[in-house]
Amino acid sequence: MNTQPGNHTPGGPAQPNAVAWQPAATGNEQAGKPPATDVTHPQPATDPAQHATGPAGTGDAGKPLVVVERLRKVYRSGPKEVVALRDVSFEAYPGELIAIRGRSGSGKTTLLNQVGGLDRPDSGHVTVAGHPVTELPESGLLALRRDVIGFIFQSFGLIPVLSAAENVGVPLRLSRTPVAEREERIQILLSMVGLEKHVNQRPYELSGGQQQRVAVARALANRPRLLIADEPTGQLDSQTGRQIMQLLRAVVRSEGVTALVATHDPSLITLADRVLELHDGAFTPVPTPA
Template structure:
């Protein structure tokens, strides 16, 4: 008899994200510039990790590698136990569509679509039935404090409201991993703090795994762990409270 309980426990212990020895360099004229060197770490289910570092430290490059948008020169990235090194673009596209959510600094909402239509996109791509789509959209608008705004267009919303929609869009299809690139970087301090607290609350409530790229110490303080990059190398990996 198969011990399904044991199988589930093993699945629960599998890191959502495992990075092993990845490196990346780019050609600059006749030379090559190393952007990342021998980066390795794991992120557990439900963990929020802040990725910090100065401009040019390699944060954005690392985020692109984690998403499979770019490929490392060395090493590998595993998402939910699956190596993405050998995946072709169709398989990577499907992986991102089903298991990864994205939150951007500049919201990236489609301006010609309403709030509800923006939220429906990832659900439609994943072939979620229309009745379920309507229910989820209503539920998520309530969670981010935008009840009744489903018919509004992005330019009718404030920056903070647009980022709330972007957060809901990133989680509405229930991905295992969400990658956020400076999610409060385009907001004023007060609005950014409101959005930050909402983001932290939603991820802890949902048990989603979040990688948060930031320059802000205030943003990093909501994380469980801090990963610090300096000149393409991981220099610090610690619990947030001791950072």
């Protein structure tokens, strides 16, 4: 496993560890089609107004999907300043699962929020699939978060009054996916995460692990290029947490996405291709296991 921000073998990520759980076929595989997110056939990004309206950018083999350059974020409250990120740089490649590790307060959430366009840094640049995240106007960020990036949060973030299927359908409605296509995609996604028998259940009728599976399916709905998961197992027991990480590991493979996963659970680190360790807003070298 690679453990350094720049320690990447060109042409593909490090070979991940095997996972016990495998997802059901997505439909694309059955039809002999390429993965839902085809990172080998990118289209070039054009102007900012068109950014994030569909797959674009740097999916060429060997090229990074995510480029983070000298990212700095300072929180200010009155005279008090907290430097949450100190000129952090790294790259993430198509198909990589990167674990971002660090103690509470080390800057993991802050980093993911800047990469995902949920917040703006004080300085530095982020590019995702050719889209200049840190330079996009709010409308471009909205489209980017809808079409290019899928988010998974510790608290699942499901809408309580909607069924599992309806929750997964929310991003598809936002992207105006036609009804028939939407229904088919929802079915494929819920099967992929092992919830085909729970489509009509509401979040409160599901276990924590099942709720997070719905959230994973929802995050994948619009075939994102990048998955951002902030402590996705933080509210789960260790066994369920590991199953969710195995699910993420599997969907990163089957869907061809890149994933950035913040966690401070050491037992989950082994499933990652690469580990980036944050300490007080900066990356520190991770000891390589003997």
